[in-house]
Amino acid sequence: MTRKVKNIGTVFISLMLVLLLAVGTALAQPASPQAAESSSAKEKAPAAQLETAAETAVLMDYSSGQILYNKDMHVAKPMASVTKLMTMLLICEAEAQGKFKTSDKVIASEHACSMGGSQIFLEPGEELSVKEMLISIATGSANDASVAMAEYVGGSEEEFVSMMNGKAEEMGLKNTHFSNPTGLPVENHYTSAYDMAQVLRECLRYPLFREVSAIYEYDLRGGDFKLWNTNKLLKWYAGADAGKTGWTNEASYCLAASAKRDGLRLVSVVLGCPMPRTHFQETIKIFNYGFAKYKAVTMAEAGQVVKEIKVDKGVADQVKIITKDPVGMVVPKGQEKTIQGNIKLPESIDAPINKGQVIGQYVLNKDGQEVLKVDLIAAQDINKASPLKLLNDMLERVYSME
Known part of the structure; x- marks a missing residue:
């Protein structure tokens, strides 16, 4: 009898322990499997972002340089013919400085004609104008024309490459080094998506670059040789108007491009896209975003007159003040009114004044915080007035007070 009671007690205690364990487990779990999934998803779900098959990429606002999207944008990568953006930048810069005219003739050297890859099949001694050479680089990605122009601008290909690296250093490009002006495979030749976006941004400041980069087809040598732009976005994407493609086995498919819609100009760079046409597809995706x-x-806009201020002791009484760079930025749609502009200039300035001299700043604020500062510069030279003119000016002021 005693053993039976003990057995019943043991069973009772065991049942109670099982019951308590079951209740505790039930209380520890959420009310439903759906609730558990929702809670877990909320904790693990990443912030919405853009996916790209490019190894590295960047989307930049042209006016302000704001980064709107990036994927490993500072990682150095081979760039293939996107290299030619720096080649064209130095050509356009030299032309703007008056070192030559676009109508000047360039004679192709034997070395330039020996380039492989994309070319216009220059013959040693053949002459083309600077503009024809530049168009051949921009549309046909011509390696022979690139070297011919490098020799024309720099005196030699080696000196031109030194100029390319000097310009990269001047622009603060920390992950870029050039070993040739073409992008043909070579050691120690690389860039990053961010750096190349800055190069394209600088190129776009030159009307000559914008003109040649937007040409989709061109008849060279009087129509005997047809050029088609390798940047197919000029036809495939509304607003696309500039850029440069590139491909080698080492670099895969690359593209730096610009597009403008509704006053917004964007610059995109994708490096290391895996398959043919993916550099176009990924760029379209990034632009759409x-x-x-x-x-x-x-x-x-860059070069826009914002004000005229008084000039003291000068041959002219006033000087026009223009913007050195574009003044603007981008904001998420609906936040346009959070941006305010403030022009900071003195009431007057003493002569002499040099063209391009910094006179003040155009400052943009967002929600009261400074986000952009652009130099305001003199639009022209103004020499100091002669002593006789200064005396006449003083007498005129005296007479006007009587």
Whole structure:
């Protein structure tokens, strides 16, 4: 009898322990499997972002340089013929400085004609104009024309490459080094998506670059040789108007491109896209993201006159003040009114004044915080007035007070 009671007690205690364990487990779990999934998803779900098959990429606002999207944008990668953006930048810069005219003739050297890859099949001694050479680089990605122009601008290909690296250093490009002006495979030749976006941004400041980069087809040598632009976005994407493609086995497919819609100009660079045409597909995806999400707030274009201020002791009484760079930025759509502009200039300035001299700043604020500062510069030279003119000016002021 005693043993039976003990057995019943043991069973009872065991049942109670099982019951308590079951209740504790039930209380520890959420009310439903769906609730558990929702909670877990909320904790693990990443912030919405753009996916790209490119190894590295960047989307940049042209006016302000704002980064709107990036994927490993500072990682150094081979760039293939996207290299030619720096080649064209130095050509356009030299032309703007008056070192030569676009109509000047360039004679192709034997070395330039020996380049492989994309070319216009220059013959040693053949003459083409600077503009024809530049168009051949921009549209046909011509390696022979690139070297011919490098020799024309720099005196030798080696000196021109030194100029390319000097310009990269001047621009603060920390992950870029050039070993040739073409992008043909060679050691110690690399860039990053961010650095190349800055190069394209600088190229776009030159009307000559914009002109040649936007040409889709061109008849060279009087129509005997047809050029088709390798940047197919000029036909495939509304607003696309500039850029440079590139491909080698080492670099895969690359593209730096610009597109403008509704006052918003975006610059995109993709490096290391895996398959043919993916550099176009990924760039379109990145541009679509930018134009859908952001809105341009433009205060002034580069070179726009914003004010005239008084000049003291000068041959002229006033000087026009222009913007050195574009004044604007992008904001998420709906936030345009958060941007305010403020022009900071003195009431007057003493002569002499040099063209390009910094006189003041155009400052942009977002929600009261400074986000952009652009130099305001003199639009022209103004020499100091002669002593006789200064005396006449003083007498005129005296007479006007009587």
